[in-house]
Amino acid sequence: MLTLKSLQAGYGRLTVLKGISLHVRPGEVVTLIGGNGAGKSTALRAISGLLPPFKGTVEFNGTDLTRLPPERIVSLGLALVPEGRRVFASLSVAANLELGAFHRRDQRQARRDLAAIQERFPLLRERAAQPAGTLSGGEQQILAICRALMARPRLLMLDEPSMGLAPLMVNQVYQILQELKDEGTTLLLIEQNARAALKLADRGYVLETGRIILDGAAAELREDPEVQRAYLGKGYREVWE
Amino acid sequence: MFLQQLLNGLTAGAVYALIALGYTMIYGILGLINFAQGEIYMCGAFVAVLLLGTGQVNFYVAFAGGMAAAALLGVVLERVAFRPLRGAHPLVPLISAIGASIFLQSLALLLFGPLDRSFPIQFSFSTITIAGLPVSSLQGAILGAALGLMALLVIFVRYTRYGKAIVACALDRDTARLMGINVDRMVSLTFFIGSALSGAAGIMMAIYYNATYPRMGLLPGLKAFSAAVLGGVGSIPGAICGGLLLGVAESLGAAYISSGYKDAFAFAILILVLLIRPKGILGGRGD
Numbered sequence: 001m002l003t004l005k006s007l008q009a010g011y012g013r014l015t016v017l018k019g020i021s022l023h024v025r026p027g028e029v030v031t032l033i034g035g036n037g038a039g040k041s042t043a044l045r046a047i048s049g050l051l052p053p054f055k056g057t058v059e060f061n062g063t064d065l066t067r068l069p070p071e072r073i074v075s076l077g078l079a080l081v082p083e084g085r086r087v088f089a090s091l092s093v094a095a096n097l098e099l100g101a102f103h104r105r106d107q108r109q110a111r112r113d114l115a116a117i118q119e120r121f122p123l124l125r126e127r128a129a130q131p132a133g134t135l136s137g138g139e140q141q142i143l144a145i146c147r148a149l150m151a152r153p154r155l156l157m158l159d160e161p162s163m164g165l166a167p168l169m170v171n172q173v174y175q176i177l178q179e180l181k182d183e184g185t186t187l188l189l190i191e192q193n194a195r196a197a198l199k200l201a202d203r204g205y206v207l208e209t210g211r212i213i214l215d216g217a218a219a220e221l222r223e224d225p226e227v228q229r230a231y232l233g234k235g236y237r238e239v240w241e
Numbered sequence: 242m243f244l245q246q247l248l249n250g251l252t253a254g255a256v257y258a259l260i261a262l263g264y265t266m267i268y269g270i271l272g273l274i275n276f277a278q279g280e281i282y283m284c285g286a287f288v289a290v291l292l293l294g295t296g297q298v299n300f301y302v303a304f305a306g307g308m309a310a311a312a313l314l315g316v317v318l319e320r321v322a323f324r325p326l327r328g329a330h331p332l333v334p335l336i337s338a339i340g341a342s343i344f345l346q347s348l349a350l351l352l353f354g355p356l357d358r359s360f361p362i363q364f365s366f367s368t369i370t371i372a373g374l375p376v377s378s379l380q381g382a383i384l385g386a387a388l389g390l391m392a393l394l395v396i397f398v399r400y401t402r403y404g405k406a407i408v409a410c411a412l413d414r415d416t417a418r419l420m421g422i423n424v425d426r427m428v429s430l431t432f433f434i435g436s437a438l439s440g441a442a443g444i445m446m447a448i449y450y451n452a453t454y455p456r457m458g459l460l461p462g463l464k465a466f467s468a469a470v471l472g473g474v475g476s477i478p479g480a481i482c483g484g485l486l487l488g489v490a491e492s493l494g495a496a497y498i499s500s501g502y503k504d505a506f507a508f509a510i511l512i513l514v515l516l517i518r519p520k521g522i523l524g525g526r527g528d
């Protein structure tokens with residue numbers, strides 16, 4: 001469904017992503033984990049078109065996305081929940097959701113989708129008229145996910161959905177992602193919180209300083225001693241004592 | 242006397258507010274002050290006057306034509322004077338705007354000559370008395386039309402898809418693009434709307450003062466800029482409040498202090514706002 005081939009990207013003369021290849025199959029939940037500065041967000045920005053890649057290709061359902069602007073890419077069915085949620089703070093919750101469907105031609109259906117989402121998340125209906133900036137961090141994350149869903153994406157990409165959230169909210173957000181997975185939504189999830197991501201995902205890739213150093217089934221990665229040491233915090237004591 | 246001056250101030254202020262909306266909307270989405278806004282105002286007035294001068298069209302067609310020409314000029318201006326400079330240092334488009342302003346003024350001077358033109362049709366405006374106060378129906382019409390246009394704009398921005406998309410671009414350009422919003426198109430739309438409002442303001446003042454001339458946009462343009470800063474540049478309600486307040490302050494100042502300083506009040510207010518509250522009374526982008 002989504003295929004990256006030796007993708008290189010960065011800022012100015014700085015190459016952050018030094019050639020990564022990965023793929024996502026329909027119905028799959030794939031996660032890309034790695035520490036700070038590994039290039040995770042850069043990868044998503046390059047796929048979504050916000051950051052034109054230096055080299056390599058991004059292909060989505062047979063279409064080459066490499067040189068397309070983000071507004072075209074979202075209309076092909078690839079939506080991104082950006083890092084740090086990025087809700088439109090002074091616009092109402094309802095307006096945020098409506099904007100998620102901005103590019104769609106079937107605006108009548110989009111209004112029905114809006115009603116369905118408000119049905120599913122009563123919070124978004126109760127707060128519909130309230131500025132999105134007045135929601136709590138976790139509520140904003142739920143809004144950002146729903147806003148992306150309003151685009152009716154065929155593949156949903158999430159950039160650190162657990163960032164800066166209280167543990168209880170992290171659980172709630174992952175509960176929603178689990179439900180989306182059960183409904184068959186294809187997800188590409190980027191996380192520093194490897195524990196939560198590997199629990200949800202089918203497959204995973206480990207990114208370190210711009211390169212993929214490891215990939216495999218999520219269950220295998222969870223058992224990998226290197227992943228455990230570096231990202232899951234197990235064996236921390238043994239290493240240091 | 243006080244109420245009469247208040248009404249005069251509101252009339253002028255409503256026109257300042259229309260121009261200030263152009264400044265504020267463009268600043269909101271691009272972060273630049275379009276100092277050619279006054280020339281767009283002048284363009285609206287000239288096109289309406291020239292159309293009426295042909296004797297072929299009625300007043301409403303000429304009014305719409307003037308607004309449309311101003312809107313088009315705004316869109317073209319953005320394409321040639323601002324879009325190629327995106328990503329440059331903020332001072333660069335500012336200089337480009339000043340250049341565009343001088344160019345358009347000189348062009349109008351060349352095409353239409355330096356003399357004042359009177360408005361081609363005479364309106365038989367009456368003076369009606371409301372609560373013992375003589376109100377010219379011309380003032381009433383200008384005030385009503387300006388407030389009506391502002392209400393339409395607020396409705397557009399608050400309740401329509403494209404209005405919300407413009408606000409989204411002003412708040413967070415990258416995320417707006419992720420929603421499938423074409424930012425360039427929204428910038429064009431913003432210039433279109435902001436310039437149409439300035440064009441309408443130009444026509445109203447061409448009727449009010451019965452004078453259309455190439456430099457007519459200079460002073461109202463600068464005053465409207467002060468109004469936008471007073472209200473908080475980037476804020477739509479701020480531009481409306483700022484314009485009305487500035488008009489009233491100017492009118493009352495001229496009546497009670499000295500009419501010789503009429504034009505100075507606007508700039509005194511600008512300086513005071515910049516010193517005391519640079520964000521303006523309702524400051525903030527994208528509100």
